[in-house]
Amino acid sequence: METLQFALRKLLYSIPLLFGVTFISFFLMVYHGPDLTYTILGKNPTPEQIAEVHRDLGYDQPFLKRYFLFLKEIITFDFGSSISSGEKVSSILKKSVPVSFMVALPAFILSNALGIILALYAANHRGKKNDKIIMVMAAGGMSVSFLMVVIAFQIMFCTSYGLVDWFPVQGWISPPPNYPDATTGEILYYYWYYYWSHVTVPTLASVFVALGYNTRFFRAVIVEELNKDYVRTARAYGVSNRKIMIKHVLKNAMIPISTRIIITIPFVIIAGNLVVEKFFGIPGVGLVTYDAITNGDLPIVKAVVTSTAVLYVIALILTDIVYKMIDPRTSYNQ
Amino acid sequence: MSESTSKPVLSIQDLVVEFKTEAGLIRALDGVSFEVQEGEALGIVGESGCGKSVTALSILKLIPSPPGRIAGGSIELDGVDVVAQPDDEMRKVRGQLASMIFQEPMTALNPVFTIGNQMVEIIRVHQKVSKAVAKKQAIEMLRTVNIESPEQRIDQYPHELSGGMRQRVMIAMALSCSPKLLIADEPTTALDVTVQAQVMEEISRLQREMNMGLILITHDLGVIAESCTRVVVMYCGKIIEMAETEELFRNPRHPYTRGLLDSIPRIREKKLETLPIIEGMVPDLANLPKGCRFADRCPKAEDHCRENEPPLEDTESGGKVACFIPN
Ligand SMILES: Nc1ncnc2c1ncn2[C@@H]1O[C@H](COP(=O)(O)OP(=O)(O)O)[C@@H](O)[C@H]1O
Ligand code: SF4
Ligand SMILES: [Mg+2]
Numbered sequence: 001m002e003t004l005q006f007a008l009r010k011l012l013y014s015i016p017l018l019f020g021v022t023f024i025s026f027f028l029m030v031y032h033g034p035d036l037t038y039t040i041l042g043k044n045p046t047p048e049q050i051a052e053v054h055r056d057l058g059y060d061q062p063f064l065k066r067y068f069l070f071l072k073e074i075i076t077f078d079f080g081s082s083i084s085s086g087e088k089v090s091s092i093l094k095k096s097v098p099v100s101f102m103v104a105l106p107a108f109i110l111s112n113a114l115g116i117i118l119a120l121y122a123a124n125h126r127g128k129k130n131d132k133i134i135m136v137m138a139a140g141g142m143s144v145s146f147l148m149v150v151i152a153f154q155i156m157f158c159t160s161y162g163l164v165d166w167f168p169v170q171g172w173i174s175p176p177p178n179y180p181d182a183t184t185g186e187i188l189y190y191y192w193y194y195y196w197s198h199v200t201v202p203t204l205a206s207v208f209v210a211l212g213y214n215t216r217f218f219r220a221v222i223v224e225e226l227n228k229d230y231v232r233t234a235r236a237y238g239v240s241n242r243k244i245m246i247k248h249v250l251k252n253a254m255i256p257i258s259t260r261i262i263i264t265i266p267f268v269i270i271a272g273n274l275v276v277e278k279f280f281g282i283p284g285v286g287l288v289t290y291d292a293i294t295n296g297d298l299p300i301v302k303a304v305v306t307s308t309a310v311l312y313v314i315a316l317i318l319t320d321i322v323y324k325m326i327d328p329r330t331s332y333n334q
Numbered sequence: 335m336s337e338s339t340s341k342p343v344l345s346i347q348d349l350v351v352e353f354k355t356e357a358g359l360i361r362a363l364d365g366v367s368f369e370v371q372e373g374e375a376l377g378i379v380g381e382s383g384c385g386k387s388v389t390a391l392s393i394l395k396l397i398p399s400p401p402g403r404i405a406g407g408s409i410e411l412d413g414v415d416v417v418a419q420p421d422d423e424m425r426k427v428r429g430q431l432a433s434m435i436f437q438e439p440m441t442a443l444n445p446v447f448t449i450g451n452q453m454v455e456i457i458r459v460h461q462k463v464s465k466a467v468a469k470k471q472a473i474e475m476l477r478t479v480n481i482e483s484p485e486q487r488i489d490q491y492p493h494e495l496s497g498g499m500r501q502r503v504m505i506a507m508a509l510s511c512s513p514k515l516l517i518a519d520e521p522t523t524a525l526d527v528t529v530q531a532q533v534m535e536e537i538s539r540l541q542r543e544m545n546m547g548l549i550l551i552t553h554d555l556g557v558i559a560e561s562c563t564r565v566v567v568m569y570c571g572k573i574i575e576m577a578e579t580e581e582l583f584r585n586p587r588h589p590y591t592r593g594l595l596d597s598i599p600r601i602r603e604k605k606l607e608t609l610p611i612i613e614g615m616v617p618d619l620a621n622l623p624k625g626c627r628f629a630d631r632c633p634k635a636e637d638h639c640r641e642n643e644p645p646l647e648d649t650e651s652g653g654k655v656a657c658f659i660p661n
Pocket of ligand 3: 387
């Protein structure tokens with residue numbers, strides 16, 4: 001209950017922030033974005049034609065009015081229809097967001113969980129050989145470009161030139177073939193099988209790239225905690241190293257770590273998957289956005305950028321809530 | 335030296351502790367030897383950086399390594415050879431045989447766990463008891479250190495307690511397994527002047543009641559006068575004087591001790607952070623002078639002092655002093 005009140009209050013406080021974020025999005029995309037007049041009219045239109053199209057598109061309206069129309073689009077989540085396919089933007093997103101989520105989830109969990117485990121291990125052996133090995137590998141992982149990793153992993157796992165030719169290079173789960181007597185189990189197996197066959201290599205590539213960043217960040221946080229006085233106190237009273245790491249240090253370290261993890265969620269779901277979805281041909285928001293940007297499909301770009309911004313604000317609120325759940329020093333009434 | 339009837343709970347011989355620093359290898363402790371008898375209260379004084387905390391941490395083998403290491407000498411804690419002890423064996427000693435109170439009650443407790451959680455954990459490290467039993471013991475211990483309504487306090491977080499209260503909690507934790515030796519490293523330095531005396535009284539009372547050995551580390555000789563029977567004076571990683579408290583106050587032999595005694599009123603006014611206790615700079619451990627380490631600040635220094643290091647020698651009054659020209 002306290003948490004809910006706190007969340008609502010935070011949401012209320014973040015209204016100015018939401019206005020700011022939407023205003024900047026509006027200003028950059030709608031006011032300075034592509035002008036559709038010439039796309040519609042082609043070259044050499046007459047001034048009368050231009051004026052007419054401007055009126056149709058609402059370009060002749062005053063700035064504030066256009067901004068409020070944009071706000072209305074956000075609140076109703078009705079950004080109109082895609083210019084290239086004519087499909088409603090909301091229905092495009094309804095299809096693609098869950099796909100992106102499914103693609104990103106395993107990598108998101110693995111890169112954070114493995115990152116924490118590696119960071120705990122490295123921090124526990126800080127200055128020693130294994131710590132150095134982990135840190136060098138992390139730096140290595142960070143310095144390789146994502147694109148290179150994707151291509152290398154595709155060659156390694158998806159072609160006969162690589163290590164194993166187990167996975168398709170591109171594509172996504174298609175609806176199961178319609179056997180009239182297929183059992184639920186068989187259908188579930190079908191989804192399970194195709195899900196992993198399409199998601200494994202993207203996951204490996206994403207984890208490879210994210211793990212270095214995560215491990216370095218998490219290790220720095222944990223090492224900082226290890227130098228705190230309470231660690232020395234626990235040690236002085238005979239608490240085991242294992243318990244110091246897993247109980248005392250980890251809970252304190254989770255304050256900054258969870259903040260970082262939550263903040264990355266909007267990008268992971270919406271924008272972050274651009275490269276993965278493009279190169280693995282997965283029909284998620286990343287691919288939709290990629291195509292929309294290359295085609296100048298403004299309604300889709302508007303929807304994606306705005307949703308990312310709004311999700312970001314929500315993530316910020318979430319970090320505050322988690323922060324307060326972990327840290328008793330901050331109360332809900334602040 | 336000491337009374338033949340009592341046996342030492344702690345015996346340190348020629349202890350050398352080194353740290354790898356950017357300025358090179360430094361000796362934070364250079365041949366420190368002393369004993370603490372059962373039930374005895376020993377004070378260690380000296381300016382900041384002279385090696386008091388390093389001494390305390392060595393006893394529990396808590397020197398951060400790297401960069402530090404015990405490079406020589408021996409520490410015997412109630413029959414346990416601390417230097418040779420592997421770390422997981424040392425764990426049983428810590429909190430059980432010897433326990434420690436730290437200077438910073440603000441940061442020495444884990445901020446995200448209740449004091450009850452932390453006390454129960456420590457009790458259960460050393461005793462095979464259920465959580466409920468351990469919690470009862472913890473509440474009793476809080477009562478022992480005069481914390482009011484311990485049943486409520488135990489479920490509070492450290493930030494909900496005052497500094498003095500937190501230090502009492504630390505004492506309760508340190509004593510929860512009835513150690514034979516309590517090491518208090520500047521237990522009142524960070525506290526308000528008004529609660530300093532109360533906390534110190536608490537420590538002394540418990541020390542007597544539980545018949546523990548006590549090492550009280552402070553840079554305030556005034557505190558030692560009230561609670562310790564014997565004093566060790568340290569300077570630059572060495573013991574430079576050791577005597578019965580009364581004797582030390584009546585007749586300090588080392589010029590440095592004399593200076594410390596003269597500075598008590600100033601320490602009491604809490605001006606220590608801004609004023610050095612004694613004129614002049616403490617030499618850098620990475621760059622020690624050849625002769626007496628105190629020579630640069632000593633009013634009595636002679637050429638001989640700058641060339642040779644004075645050894646720690648017995649005095650006729652039963653103490654020890656490291657000075658060529660003692661009082
Ligand atoms: N963790 C450390 N790393 C490097 N040097 C240290 C460390 N801890 C202590 N020292 C060295 O040991 C000296 C004595 O420190 P300490 O025992 O903490 O002094 P104090 O008497 O004020 O408690 C310091 O001056 C410092 O040079
Ligand atoms: S040995 Fe000399 S310099 Fe050192 S304290 Fe004694 S008199 Fe001073
Ligand atoms: Mg100290």
